[in-house]
Amino acid sequence: xxxxxxxxxxxxxxxxxxxxxxxxxxxxxxxxxxxxxxxxxxxxxxxxxxxxxxxxxxxxxxxxxxxxxxxxxxxxxxxxxxxxxxxxxxxxxxxxxxxxxxxxxxxxxxxxxxxxxxxxxxxxxxxxxxxxxxxxxxxxxxxxxxxxxxxxxxxxxxxxxxxxxxxxxxxxxxxxxxxxxxxxxxxxxxxxxxxxxxxxxxxxxxxxxxxxxxxxxxxxxxxxx
Numbered sequence: 001x002x003x004x005x006x007x008x009x010x011x012x013x014x015x016x017x018x019x020x021x022x023x024x025x026x027x028x029x030x031x032x033x034x035x036x037x038x039x040x041x042x043x044x045x046x047x048x049x050x051x052x053x054x055x056x057x058x059x060x061x062x063x064x065x066x067x068x069x070x071x072x073x074x075x076x077x078x079x080x081x082x083x084x085x086x087x088x089x090x091x092x093x094x095x096x097x098x099x100x101x102x103x104x105x106x107x108x109x110x111x112x113x114x115x116x117x118x119x120x121x122x123x124x125x126x127x128x129x130x131x132x133x134x135x136x137x138x139x140x141x142x143x144x145x146x147x148x149x150x151x152x153x154x155x156x157x158x159x160x161x162x163x164x165x166x167x168x169x170x171x172x173x174x175x176x177x178x179x180x181x182x183x184x185x186x187x188x189x190x191x192x193x194x195x196x197x198x199x200x201x202x203x204x205x206x207x208x209x210x211x212x213x214x215x216x217x218x219x220x221x222x223x224x225x
Contacts, residue, residue: 063159117165179208
């Protein structure tokens, strides 16, 4: 009996030693997706910033195409407040497409789209066309919905489908995430007294959020060193 107790005690000791050597994974804030162990001075956005983003009304950019040889580019937008959940796999949303030439708006249209989330398909229910001044010039409302089309990978359509159906982040959210990463790396470089690297990293963050007070203050701080 004593032998059995001794063996059990040894097993418990080995088990506790093994578990104590394992480093626990840092907890991730589900809202900001930043490790909770991250020092406060390395965090660019707090809960109030994300709450402010959620409360914003209006169009949010989803994606954009590369400029073609004529310098034409198309940008896509959606409005989260204008989305309609028909069922768990069927959603409708107003999507805006802006086409620019040399940075100047050339034409625009707003489509009422329906998305088959489980089947990775979309179809157009209605379209309103606008001129370069933002005035409607005609409707292309379908008497019956257009045919379903499968979502093509690596297209603007896939980007919108991802935001509507798959909870992908829109461009403004992606920019915030990337700016936060650049800022965190910049702060880490600054604490290592590598002010040249810190300045460059902060400037990368500024490109994504040029009016952020934390970023601007950090750039000035690194510049003075």
